[in-house]
Amino acid sequence: MFARVVVTNMGNEMFNDGLFYTEQAELHKDQQFNKWRYCRSAIICFCVAAEAELAKLIAHSLRKQPHLSPEYTEILLFLTDPNSDKPIPKKLKNIRKKYNLLRRLNGLRPQKPDQRYMELTELRNKIIHYTFSSHEDVYAGTILDSTKIARDAVRDFIADLYSIVRETPPEWVNNNSSIDIQ
Numbered sequence: 001m002f003a004r005v006v007v008t009n010m011g012n013e014m015f016n017d018g019l020f021y022t023e024q025a026e027l028h029k030d031q032q033f034n035k036w037r038y039c040r041s042a043i044i045c046f047c048v049a050a051e052a053e054l055a056k057l058i059a060h061s062l063r064k065q066p067h068l069s070p071e072y073t074e075i076l077l078f079l080t081d082p083n084s085d086k087p088i089p090k091k092l093k094n095i096r097k098k099y100n101l102l103r104r105l106n107g108l109r110p111q112k113p114d115q116r117y118m119e120l121t122e123l124r125n126k127i128i129h130y131t132f133s134s135h136e137d138v139y140a141g142t143i144l145d146s147t148k149i150a151r152d153a154v155r156d157f158i159a160d161l162y163s164i165v166r167e168t169p170p171e172w173v174n175n176n177s178s179i180d181i182q
Helices: 010-027 032-064 070-080 095-105 115-128 132-138 143-164
Strands: none
Touching: 010 032, 010 143, 032 070, 032 095, 032 115, 032 143, 095 115, 095 143, 115 143
16 A cells, blocks of 8 residues: 655645736637636645745744733634634635735734735625626736736735735745746
8 A cells, every 4th residue: 555645835825826827828828718717726826835835924923922812712713723624714704804814813903904915805706706797807908908907916925814814925025037837
């Protein structure tokens, strides 16, 4: 019997996928439907990368606390226990709440997350929760530009997250092109 261990880093993988789909969108910019397909995928992947890092840093910050309240214990279990069947805790319901939870856990006052990242999240939500009222944004002629901006917005947002916890951001966040992850 063979055993295999796979170590994953969701933030890294999804950021890399975002870069890959951005490259594909550029290659297919003259094929409208392919360009849209790759742009939508890139935007979703970039946002997942940021949210994965945010969740990881919240869990890391909770583990460093000398004492956890029942609410914080519930949040930590939700983030780290793959068998958790609890509903999403209120403080994890949206980006703003997660962002400010991370800030509070690290002794900082709440504030609004970066506006570019929040606009990107709104576009991601319009893609994922598509309605006809979202059509203009999702199928805009400028979606490739939005995809290119996404990389930098996520890079800056992740750098901000790591500054909150007083750590250096991972090297992969500086990549400008996708790589084969081994």
